[in-house]
Amino acid sequence: MKQIIYTEWLKVKNYRTFWAMLLLALIIIPAGNFMVADKFTENLQQLSKLVGNPFSFPDVWLTMASINSYISALFGLLLIILVTNEYTYRTNRQNIIDGWERKHFVYAKLFWLVLLALLTLIVATISAILVGVIYGNKPVSFEGYEYMLYYFLQLIVMLTIALLIGVLVKRAGLAIVLFVAYNMMLDQLLTFLLKRYVGTVGGLLPLQSGDELLPFPLVGKMVATSDHYDTYVYILAMLCYIILGIFLVFRKILKSDL
Amino acid sequence: MPILTLQNISKRYGAVQALAGVSFEVPAGSVFGILGPNGSGKTTLLGIVTDVLKADTGHFTLFDKTPTARERRQIGTLLETPNFYHYLSGYENLEISAAVKQRGKDDIARVLDICGLTQRQHSAFKTYSLGMKQRLAIAGVLLGDPEVLILDEPTNGLDPAGIAEVRDLVRRLAGTGKTIILASHLLDEVEKVCTHVAILRKGNLLLSGAVNEVISRNDYIEIAAADNHALQSLLLRYPGCTSAELNGGLLKVMFAAQPDAAAINNYCAQQGIWLSHLQLRKKSLETAFLEITNTPVQ
Numbered sequence: 001m002k003q004i005i006y007t008e009w010l011k012v013k014n015y016r017t018f019w020a021m022l023l024l025a026l027i028i029i030p031a032g033n034f035m036v037a038d039k040f041t042e043n044l045q046q047l048s049k050l051v052g053n054p055f056s057f058p059d060v061w062l063t064m065a066s067i068n069s070y071i072s073a074l075f076g077l078l079l080i081i082l083v084t085n086e087y088t089y090r091t092n093r094q095n096i097i098d099g100w101e102r103k104h105f106v107y108a109k110l111f112w113l114v115l116l117a118l119l120t121l122i123v124a125t126i127s128a129i130l131v132g133v134i135y136g137n138k139p140v141s142f143e144g145y146e147y148m149l150y151y152f153l154q155l156i157v158m159l160t161i162a163l164l165i166g167v168l169v170k171r172a173g174l175a176i177v178l179f180v181a182y183n184m185m186l187d188q189l190l191t192f193l194l195k196r197y198v199g200t201v202g203g204l205l206p207l208q209s210g211d212e213l214l215p216f217p218l219v220g221k222m223v224a225t226s227d228h229y230d231t232y233v234y235i236l237a238m239l240c241y242i243i244l245g246i247f248l249v250f251r252k253i254l255k256s257d258l
Numbered sequence: 259m260p261i262l263t264l265q266n267i268s269k270r271y272g273a274v275q276a277l278a279g280v281s282f283e284v285p286a287g288s289v290f291g292i293l294g295p296n297g298s299g300k301t302t303l304l305g306i307v308t309d310v311l312k313a314d315t316g317h318f319t320l321f322d323k324t325p326t327a328r329e330r331r332q333i334g335t336l337l338e339t340p341n342f343y344h345y346l347s348g349y350e351n352l353e354i355s356a357a358v359k360q361r362g363k364d365d366i367a368r369v370l371d372i373c374g375l376t377q378r379q380h381s382a383f384k385t386y387s388l389g390m391k392q393r394l395a396i397a398g399v400l401l402g403d404p405e406v407l408i409l410d411e412p413t414n415g416l417d418p419a420g421i422a423e424v425r426d427l428v429r430r431l432a433g434t435g436k437t438i439i440l441a442s443h444l445l446d447e448v449e450k451v452c453t454h455v456a457i458l459r460k461g462n463l464l465l466s467g468a469v470n471e472v473i474s475r476n477d478y479i480e481i482a483a484a485d486n487h488a489l490q491s492l493l494l495r496y497p498g499c500t501s502a503e504l505n506g507g508l509l510k511v512m513f514a515a516q517p518d519a520a521a522i523n524n525y526c527a528q529q530g531i532w533l534s535h536l537q538l539r540k541k542s543l544e545t546a547f548l549e550i551t552n553t554p555v556q
Contacts, residue, residue: 007357015345085343093310094341098358098398099331102309258310 004100004108017081025074026119030127032071033064037135056136058144064128065151066214068120072155073183075116076162080175082112083166093258106253109167110246113159121152147214153238154210158183160245161206167249183207200227209237259322261286261406261437262307267316269302275461276302279316282456282466284439289432291448291469292441293547294458300441301338303458304410308335331359334404336412340395344384348375348394351383352401361402369397372427388415396424407431410441425450445547459551479517480508482535489531496525508535 012018037055054063086092086105095105125148129140162179169175187207194202203212212234262284269277277299284290292300305311307318308330320329342351352366370376373393378386386394392415399407409428413421428451432438442448448455456466465472483489486509493502493511502511511517519538526533 003357003360007354010350010354010357011343011346014347014350015343017345089343090339090341091343093337094355094398095358096310096327097308097330097335097337098355099327099360100358101327104327255312257305257312 001107001111004104005111007095008108008111012082018078021074021078021081025072025078026123028071028074029068029120029123030130032067033124033127033131036063036067037131041135053136055131056138057132057141060128060132060136061144062147062214064124064131065147066216068124068151069154069210069214072120072158073180075120075155076158076179076183077176079109079112079116079159079162080166080179081172083109083163084170084172084175087170088172096258102254102258103250106250109163109249113156113163117152117155117159120155121148124148124151150210150213150235153235153242154207154214157206157210157238157241157245160242160249164245164249167252195227200229203227203229204234204237206238206241209234209241259286260284260319262318262320262439263322264303264307264318265316267303267306267313267318269299269306269311269313269461277306277313277461280458280461280463281316282463284437285454286437287435288454289428289438289440289452291452291455292439292458293443293445293448293455295443295551297460298443298458299461300443300458301410302461304335304337304408304439304441308333308337308408310337332404333406333408334399334401335408335410336395336399337408337410339414340391340398342383342391342394342398345382347380347382348386348390348397349379351394352398355398355401359402365402369400372400373397374423389417389420392416393420396427404436406437406439408439408441411443412440413442457547457550464550477517477538477540478510478512479519479522480535480537480539481511481522481533482508483526483531483533485531489526489533492526492529492531493522496522 041055052059054060086095092105095108096102100108128148132138132140161182165175165179165182169178187205191202191205191208194205196202203209212228213231260283264283265281267277267280268275280299280303292303294300302311306313307320307325309325319325321332323329342348343354346354348370349366352369353363356363356366367376370379373396375390375393375397378390383391383394392412396409396412399409412428413424416424428438428440432451432453438451440448440452452469454466454468455472457464481489481493486504486507490502490504490509493499493509498514498517500512500514502509504510517538519536523533523536
């Protein structure tokens with residue numbers, strides 16, 4: 001595994017597009033967090049007296065996780081580019097020819113998936129602490145941090161979808177379009193239709209499962225949540241999607257012509 | 259120990275039978291040419307051997323073992339096109355090859371030098387000419403000095419000087435006892451270096467084995483006299499003569515077996531025709547190849 005990570009490092013070390021996108025994706029998190037906190041504090045002070053300050057601990061964890069879940073798609077794009085590059089340059093073949101097993105190729109891309117997710121969690125955690133300290137009025141506390149972990153899980157689901165699309169579609173352009181379309185619209189649309197015509201089960205779609213656990217704080221407090229499964233159901237759903245996605249990626253890479 | 263043994267390998271792409279039950283063996287130390295026109299299945303075959311393609315049926319061994327990445331790491335392979343990261347330099351690309359092959363970087367300078375890329379090693383791959391890309395791919399093959407090389411159309415995109423250099427390189431490597439598997443549709447490329455061949459056409463293996471055993475390349479003679487027409491009818495009566503064609507001022511005469519120039523000279527003299535020209539020639543591989551590939555598949 002060390003050898004694989006070292007090889008992946010060599011691939012991106014001098015790849016400017018990668019670093020630019022990574023930086024942008026990471027900056028968006030604190031930027032988004034601070035922007036919302038600033039606007040809200042400025043404009044809605046009356047409301048916050050009513051429902052409490054969403055930027056104080058422990059509420060800040062949910063608030064920030066909820067905001068972050070809207071602005072994390074860039075990491076998916078980054079992963080798609082790392083995957084489809086290999087197909088564009090046909091280096092996916094060359095890596096195997098030169099002496100990787102096919103599964104090593106999957107490990108290499110799973111490494112990025114995990115690394116991007118962890119990096120995001122760390123940046124999101126630091127950003128939330130800063131927001132809580134600056135805009136909140138209670139001392140730092142990790143009570144309610146589980147919302148960040150739900151966000152982390154949702155991020156992994158999102159990255160698994162990106163990886164799967166990249167491996168199946170192989171071409172950067174089409175993969176990005178499909179991913180963005182699913183991420184921004186399709187998942188919500190299907191959720192909406194399912195919830196309307198079938199029922200609560202509509203909340204169990206891949207990205208929606210995470211969203212169900214990350215309601216926007218103020219809304220969540222005001223809207224009754226009767227059409228809702230227990231938390232563990234959504235967590236289980238997300239774990240199933242991750243396992244299924246990674247299984248499909250392995251199957252595709254191990255079985256098909258490269 | 260055979261380096262590569264193929265047993266009944268078949269592969270189909272939709273309606274196209276890319277390979278149909280191909281079996282042969284590549285002995286250690288041979289320069290093994292895989293010949294065939296474009297689309298005959300050469301690259302598909304090598305793709306299966308390097309695990310980028312999956313065979314529908316059949317199996318193969320490398321170094322007498324079930325092939326894994328470990329076996330592939332001992333083989334330098336150029337398959338079809340140079341595959342490199344466009345945004346990285348030649349040197350950085352070879353660093354990646356070295357890492358995948360689990361070898362150190364200390365060999366990179368040597369292979370860049372052999373392939374004449376030392377000057378441009380730090381330029382991005384995307385700025386390379388077609389010939390330079392091909393050279394970098396060959397540098398990648400040579401990395402770590404492997405005992406077995408697989409070269410699929412190695413002279414693609416090279417200029418005449420580059421082609422001669424690669425041919426020379428293959429011959430030098432063969433001279434050091436390495437096994438080289440060389441796929442090509444350029445026959446003179448193969449003719450000059452190969453000890454063994456396998457000939458493919460439309461996915462069928464037509465024949466395989468040592469060059470001299472499997473391709474009958476009887477010599478022929480070029481001959482001339484004052485009256486070439488008389489000479490032609492005379493030679494057609496000569497035992498073992500299969501054809502005598504007038505070609506310019508010379509008569510090209512083929513035989514079923516190896517011709518004996520002295521006996522032919524004697525025969526003509528006895529019949530009162532004095533030769534002004536007599537030369538023993540070797541049938542080119544190209545002619546032999548066309549004869550083989552033009553016969554319909556049973």
